Amino acid sequence: MTSVLVVDDDPRLLRALRITLEARGYQVIAATDGRTALAAAAEPEPDIIVLDLGLPDLEGVDVICALRGWTTAPIVVLSGRAGGTDKIAALDAGADDYVTKPFRIEELLARLRAVARRAAIPSEMPVVAVGDYLIDLDARRVTPKPDSGGVGEIRLTPTEWHLLDLLVRNPEKLLTYRDLLPPVGGPAPKERSHYLREYIGRLRRKLEPDPTRPRHLITEPGIGYRFQP
Missing domain, CATH: 1.10.10.10 (Winged helix-like DNA-binding domain superfamily/Winged helix DNA-binding domain)
Structure with a gap:
């Protein structure tokens, strides 16, 4: 079962994502701030991380940088910040993809499937x-x-x-x-x-x-x- 760490300070969104992802067969771990997310990502390491940038204690980009110091788990940013500067900063810090709020759940699920496929690709590429x-x-x-x-x-x-x-x-x-x-x-x-x-x-x-x-x-x-x- 694929485990997903969802990090967002909106409890209603967390609850909705937990229900939706678990219904699709994911194991969901929830965190409402950056420090809790870093601790939750340490053990056991999740397969995928879904991260909001607007956290109450730490900047989301700083959380991405900290995670990238020790984990290669795919990170999908889920944020209301739609500006190109925010997107580029998150991707340059090590995020794998970026979904802007408000979002369609089908789009988020497609992004999760895509990063999971990439993580499973062997180092030697076929033709x-x-x-x-x-x-x-x-x-x-x-x-x-x-x-x-x-x-x-x-x-x-x-x-x-x-x-x-x-x-x-x-x-x-x-x-x-x-x-x-x-x-x-x-x-x-x-x-x-x-x-x-x-x-x-x-x-x-x-x-x-x-x-x-x-x-x-x-x-x-x-x-x-x-x-x-």
């Missing part, structure tokens, strides 16, 4: 399909699927490989501009979104069946991108 092509990350080859509409092996630049590798190795994970940019060099912060938009556009034109309606390389406006298998 991954994108549109009409097969991507072999280890061999760095993009070849057409058999009997597909692919036009032959696709050549990618080093920057395109860098971005595609990060996205494909983190399926369904929201990656920020900072995650995707090379660790050294690259554009100034104000130029990041334009820089990435240009290269993601090139990848879409090469790989997506319809680049104007991408199915695999998805934009998260103002934050970054995610790869949808």
